[in-house]
Amino acid sequence: MLRSSVAVTIMVSLLPLTALVFLAIESMGMDWGSLLTNETWRDSFVTTIYVVSVSTGLSLVIGTWLARTVVQKGWRFLSSVLRLPMFVPHIAAAYLFWLLFTGMNGIGWIEANERNYVTVILTYIWKETPFVFLMMLGTYEQLNRGYVEMAKTLQLSPFDQFKHGELPFLMKPLLDSAWILIAFISFAYEIPALLGVTYPKLIGVLAYERLSTGLYLEATEPYAVALVWTCLVGIGVFLSYVLTASIRRRIERGVRR
Amino acid sequence: MIRQGLLICLTFIPFISLFFVVPSFEIENNMAIVHTIGLIVILSGINVWLSMMCAWWLLWTDSRWKHVIEWLVFLPLFIPMLATLFGLYLILAEAGLIGTYVGVTLALLVVTIPYSIRLAYNGMAVIGRPLLEQARILPSRRRVMYVLYPLFSRLMRTIALFTTVILLSQFALIQLIGAGLIPTVTTELYQSYAGNNRGLALSNTWMLILFPVLLYFLLSGWDRYMVRMLKGRLQ
Numbered sequence: 497m498l499r500s501s502v503a504v505t506i507m508v509s510l511l512p513l514t515a516l517v518f519l520a521i522e523s524m525g526m527d528w529g530s531l532l533t534n535e536t537w538r539d540s541f542v543t544t545i546y547v548v549s550v551s552t553g554l555s556l557v558i559g560t561w562l563a564r565t566v567v568q569k570g571w572r573f574l575s576s577v578l579r580l581p582m583f584v585p586h587i588a589a590a591y592l593f594w595l596l597f598t599g600m601n602g603i604g605w606i607e608a609n610e611r612n613y614v615t616v617i618l619t620y621i622w623k624e625t626p627f628v629f630l631m632m633l634g635t636y637e638q639l640n641r642g643y644v645e646m647a648k649t650l651q652l653s654p655f656d657q658f659k660h661g662e663l664p665f666l667m668k669p670l671l672d673s674a675w676i677l678i679a680f681i682s683f684a685y686e687i688p689a690l691l692g693v694t695y696p697k698l699i700g701v702l703a704y705e706r707l708s709t710g711l712y713l714e715a716t717e718p719y720a721v722a723l724v725w726t727c728l729v730g731i732g733v734f735l736s737y738v739l740t741a742s743i744r745r746r747i748e749r750g751v752r753r
Numbered sequence: 754m755i756r757q758g759l760l761i762c763l764t765f766i767p768f769i770s771l772f773f774v775v776p777s778f779e780i781e782n783n784m785a786i787v788h789t790i791g792l793i794v795i796l797s798g799i800n801v802w803l804s805m806m807c808a809w810w811l812l813w814t815d816s817r818w819k820h821v822i823e824w825l826v827f828l829p830l831f832i833p834m835l836a837t838l839f840g841l842y843l844i845l846a847e848a849g850l851i852g853t854y855v856g857v858t859l860a861l862l863v864v865t866i867p868y869s870i871r872l873a874y875n876g877m878a879v880i881g882r883p884l885l886e887q888a889r890i891l892p893s894r895r896r897v898m899y900v901l902y903p904l905f906s907r908l909m910r911t912i913a914l915f916t917t918v919i920l921l922s923q924f925a926l927i928q929l930i931g932a933g934l935i936p937t938v939t940t941e942l943y944q945s946y947a948g949n950n951r952g953l954a955l956s957n958t959w960m961l962i963l964f965p966v967l968l969y970f971l972l973s974g975w976d977r978y979m980v981r982m983l984k985g986r987l988q
Contacts, residue, residue: 497806498809499810501806501807502810506825509829511837511841511859512828512841515837516832516840562760580764584918584961585918585939587939587961588921588958588962591954591955592767592771596769675830680834683834685925686922690946703835703839707839719843722839723836726832726833730831730832
């Protein structure tokens with residue numbers, strides 16, 4: 497029974513890769529030149545890069561800082577409270593933020609739907625920080641404090657203490673979290689569709705709308721964009737893991753010893 | 754203390770919106786609730802089963818394919834969900850599964866299973882091989898009932914919860930693969946939002962938040978009952 501379950505899991509896991517093959521086949525007739533020069537797609541691409549970098553960067557920094565603080569200060573109650581946003585579905589979170597920033601009852605600082613995508617970024621930070629927090633919490637709980645103590649003895653600045661005593665051990669969970677978030681946020685529909693604006697749309701929203709308003713099986717453009725975006729994320733994942741391979745291996749060996 | 758209080762307030766601020774408008778408490782589409790509950794039960798069950806089995810196999814196997822399979826099951830985490838969805842749409846259209854319950858369930862399984870395996874694998878790694886190794890000397894039924902179930906019950910609850918939250922977050926997937934024929938609470942929320950009916954949209958939002966909460970309490974109660982019963986049997 498164990499082997500057959502593993503076989504089923506492998507088959508299910510192969511489906512996303514097969515899906516990419518289908519996307520490649522479907523994108524074959526694409527005029528790539530027109531796609532690259534299309535202003536709508538280009539504006540969407542730039543806005544998506546901006547939203548993804550700010551949301552992912554801030555979620556990583558805040559999540560890591562929270563995990564560090566919770567472990568150092570032993571704040572167990574806060575640790576439980578911080579997990580709560582994870583159990584709110586994304587679409588419900590988006591609607592809560594929409595209500596928060598709209599109408600007479602809402603906070604009047606910014607509009608719910610505005611060109612700078614502030615509410616989209618805030619929603620992603622609120623939803624994804626707990627994920628980063630949990631990924632980092634495990635690492636911080638197992639972290640050998642000896643390295644930080646040694647850095648303190650050597651009278652390094654607080655930033656250097658973090659850089660030499662903690663950061664190398666956070667490399668793997670940080671990389672994992674960063675790429676999971678980038679893949680998730682960059683090509684999503686629900687949150688930016690609810691909180692975004694009509695122009696420029698985030699790339700996921702634009703692709704989905706082009707697909708769902710056109711002839712589903714003949715819309716090559718959205719399929720091509722999905723493929724290109726996946727390739728970009730894939731190249732990023734590959735390069736970052738290859739470039740940090742030696743340091744991650746050294747840390748794993750050190751921990752085993 | 755002040756810093757802790759401030760962080761708790763920041764976490765809770767978005768929940769204030771739940772009380773801005775009076776929810777309508779009207780249920781427009783009963784089938785949406787039935788479909789949502791059905792999908793939660795089926796997908797949570799399949800996810801818990803497959804992910805626990807796969808993580809267990811990865812933990813103990815000496816196969817030279819271990820690393821390849823490990824990469825293969827975690828790789829979908831790095832593929833954007835909408836890209837997977839577009840490709841799946843093409844595959845399921847070829848198989849004639851668009852607009853069917855099976856197609857939607859399969860697509861949801863594809864997007865949830867990598868997260869579940871990751872959770873199961875990390876959870877088992879935290880419990881550690883030595884403890885699990887001791888359990889392996891017991892006959893399989895006793896091993897599962899008296900050691901593995903109490904050890905993994907919280908992990909299984911987390912997997913079921915995550916599956917539920919991911920499922921409830923999916924509008925594009927259910928709309929595209931279900932071809933608009935399989936309504937869920939999520940698709941209803943979008944329609945009520947587009948129709949500018951705030952009361953109805955808010956009651957759907959309440960439902961989306963309450964489903965995971967209810968599931969959490971149900972599974973916690975079940976866990977507590979089972980562990981108490983098993984302890985009673987051991988005494």
